Structure formats: structure tokens, C-alpha cells
Amino acid sequence: MIIHFAIRRGERHGAKQIVRNIVLPGIGMVLTGVLRANLHFDALTYGLIWLTIGIVTLLVLTRALRKRLGVKLDQDGDAAVVTREGAPARS
CATH class of the missing domain: 1.10.287 (Helix Hairpins)
Structure with a gap:
């Protein structure tokens, strides 16, 4: 910021x-x-594990950051579906 x-x-x-x-x-x-x-050590450990899972997921979805991610919202604007660029969104 x-x-x-x-x-x-x-x-x-x-x-x-x-x-x-x-x-x-x-x-x-x-x-x-x-x-x-x-933070308690356990909370810090679990947070770092969750962060690692998120980073690995990002790298898999973007093919090591070579592809862009797209976000599609439903008609209400609530649920987001994250897709690779060029790939169809699955419901």
C-alpha cells in the first residue's frame, strides 16, 4: 500500500x-x-503449512507462473471459479 x-x-x-x-x-x-x-508455535507451523499448500497450488494452476489465472463469478457474483487462461471453467 x-x-x-x-x-x-x-x-x-x-x-x-x-x-x-x-x-x-x-x-x-x-x-x-x-x-x-x-503466535503460538503450533499456529505458526500450521499457517506455514497452509501457505505452502497455497503456493504449490498456484504454481500448479499457473504452470510455474507461465499462464495467467482467470476468475469467473456466478450470476450472483458470489462463487468464484478460478481457471487457467484458455481453459474452460468447470462447475
Whole structure:
């Protein structure tokens, strides 16, 4: 957030933009770091296992990031179906 909005897009003029694009994301980063530092070892282990499963799934679906993923929503806009680009979506 800070890099995208405050640095790349230059949205750091005025108090409102500074708070929204620098201060609040900075507080979020600090709180996330404190939370992770205080997690029980089992929770951290299970979280890392879940992250690994997600990364492996991403690499399989994108063929090692060589293909783009597409997301299709149903008529209500609720359920997302993730597909490889060019592959038909399965329900």
C-alpha cells in the first residue's frame, strides 16, 4: 500500500492522504508483526503449512507462473471459479 499509493502514485499531499496511504498501512504492518511474533508455535507451523499448500497450488494452476489465472463469478457474483487462461471453467 505504501509503495503503490504513497511512492509510485505520489498520493502523499495533505493530511488525509498521509494518514490513509502511510500512517494506517504502517500501523497495520506493525500490528501484523506483533501478532506473528506472539503466535503460538503450533499456529505458526500450521499457517506455514497452509501457505505452502497455497503456493504449490498456484504454481500448479499457473504452470510455474507461465499462464495467467482467470476468475469467473456466478450470476450472483458470489462463487468464484478460478481457471487457467484458455481453459474452460468447470462447475
